[in-house]
Amino acid sequence: MHIAIIGAGISGLLSALEFIEEGCSVSIFDQQSAGKAASWAGGGILSPMYPWRYPQAVNDLAKHGKNLYLEWNEKLRPISGIDFEIHETGMLIFDQTDFEIGLNYAKLHNEPMQACEHLQQQQIQQINPRISNQFEQAIHFPQIANVRNPRLLKSIIGYLKQHPQVQFYENTWIEKFIIQNAQIHAVESTRGERFEADHYVISTGAWSEHWSSQLQLQIPIAPVQGQMLLFKGPENWLPTMCMNEVMYLIPRRDGHIVCGSSMNHLGFDHRPSTQVQQDIYKASLNMVPALAELQIVKQWAGLRPSSPTGIPYIGQMPNIDNLWANFGHYRNGLCMGPASAQLLRQLVLKQTTIVDPQVYTPNALVSTL
Ligand SMILES: Cc1cc2nc3c(=O)[nH]c(=O)nc-3n(C[C@H](O)[C@H](O)[C@H](O)COP(=O)(O)OP(=O)(O)OC[C@H]3O[C@@H](n4cnc5c(N)ncnc54)[C@H](O)[C@@H]3O)c2cc1C
Known part of the structure; x- marks a missing residue:
């Protein structure tokens, strides 16, 4: 066929x-x-960011992502010569309004990916000492990973x-x-x-x-533009992914940190803008102030296929x-x-x-x- x-x-x-x-x-x-x-x-x-904000049909497909990519990586790597790094960093979420619903969602679904714990400041600092000490609590999803797309x-x-x-x-x-x-x-x-x-x-x-x-x-x-900013630090500089007010930080193994993102209806225009870059920069430093010491190495924008x-x-x-x-x-x-x-x-x-x-x-x- x-x-x-x-x-x-x-x-x-x-x-x-x-x-x-x-x-x-x-x-x-x-x-x-x-x-x-x-x-x-x-x-x-x-x-999905904040899975409880999405329809079940989205989560039903997404929950297979990590394991299926692990399998594909094993299969493709010997031939492509590329490890696409499924990096299991876990994720810290600082939005207080999502704590209760996130913890309940974890109990309700009993999925490894949704496993979630409520952390106090000392525990946050143990897991990720780069986090701003303005955050006294967080919810932590230890099994969420990212792929180097x-x-x-x-x-x-x-x-x-x-x-x-x-x-x-x-x-x-x-x-x-x-x-x-x-x-x-x-x-x-x-x-x-x-x-x-x-x-x-x-x-x-x-x-x-x-x-x-x-x-x-x-x-x-319709296309919905999302912009990103890339920092470069030393290897394993940031131990976890972080999320606050729909902005996130994604560490790669080699010290790159991808930060985003925005949501703008601009047709098929995918040029990044300075204003959005500043917003992402500010939100990123709000979570991890020491990012100010790292170099920005790239910025870009892409078009999400919104439904x-x-x-x-x-x-x-x-x-x-x-x-x-x-x-x-x-x-x-x-x-x-x-x-x-x-x-x-x-x-x-x-x-x-x-x-x-x-x-x-x-x-x-x-x-x-
Ligand atoms: C900033 C940003 C952050 C994101 N973060 C995440 C994330 O962390 N996790 C996650 O799961 N998703 C994330 N997404 C969403 C994810 O990237 C998209 O949902 C996904 O890439 C869509 O894949 P696709 O193959 O459907 O579309 P695309 O990757 O856009 O591919 C569509 C392809 O079709 C081609 N094409 C279109 N029309 C034609 C035609 N007529 N003839 C020939 N070729 C054509 C295009 O050139 C394009 O290459 C993010 C997206 C953005 C922009």
Whole structure:
């Protein structure tokens, strides 16, 4: 079976891995170089921020992220030569208004990832002596990890590019579908090239609304800009991830610390702004004052594929037998990515599914006819 995947972000790349594992062949298309959009720009926290603020359907996929990435890292590393570092730092959250609900959520769900304890200042300082002493309490999630997402993408792309069942088409914007008798017959690029497959997957992230007019559907996906700031310190300088007022710090093993983020509706503009950089800088120092001593080495912004509830669309698109969705992951596409791709593969190949697929179905998309 041959699968054409439009969009080589984490959603498309992991889908490709899932399909080739089952013996399918894959063509994967991207308008630019693979793995350079939101999936590169993100922070890589392997849990929704404040999971209790998200629908259960988001957490049901996200909870598999860490373990599935551990498995993929073992499988890909010997071939790609890249360790994408699933860094189990745990997370401290300082928002007092979330303490009770966070602790209750942990009890209710009894998931290792949600395990949570209430800490007083002395315990906070033992776990992470860099934290500002203005924080007298925190809730601590010891099992939350982060993945080094630029390396993750490099590893998957490297693995896929050497695989005999995979063809990559970069710098290829897929403009439209060629539809015959409620089936996609081919996709067509802006250069007029046509590519045929048995099944077609839309994993076009923030650009997914593009398909609305041709498919005569309302596809409610819009780009939401998120900006990041990168500090560099000595190795293991910051022992835990930190979160306060929706701003976070994510330490990598080699001393890089990714700080973010903002939420702005600016269309497809992904240029970082000085004002937002200052806001992130201030929020970061508020949690860890000693960051002022470190160098800022980079800043950037990316476009999250926002969906109305944060629940992605995964499954068969309405009215067309061989067209499938895996888009709209909004703020959680890296942690939901592995389970989303697995669910997609299971639906296409008519296998038992990892979760009940109903809540993700694109059948809910409204027709504009
Ligand atoms: C600042 C920031 C921080 C984030 N932090 C986290 C986090 O800590 N944890 C987490 O889980 N998630 C996080 N996210 C969210 C996560 O990055 C996204 O949900 C995820 O990357 C979406 O992946 P995707 O593959 O669907 O989209 P993308 O990575 O955007 O990939 C879509 C691809 O499709 C291509 N494309 C689009 N249209 C076409 C077309 N017509 N033809 C050919 N190619 C096309 C694009 O070029 C692009 O490469 C963050 C996002 C941002 C911006």
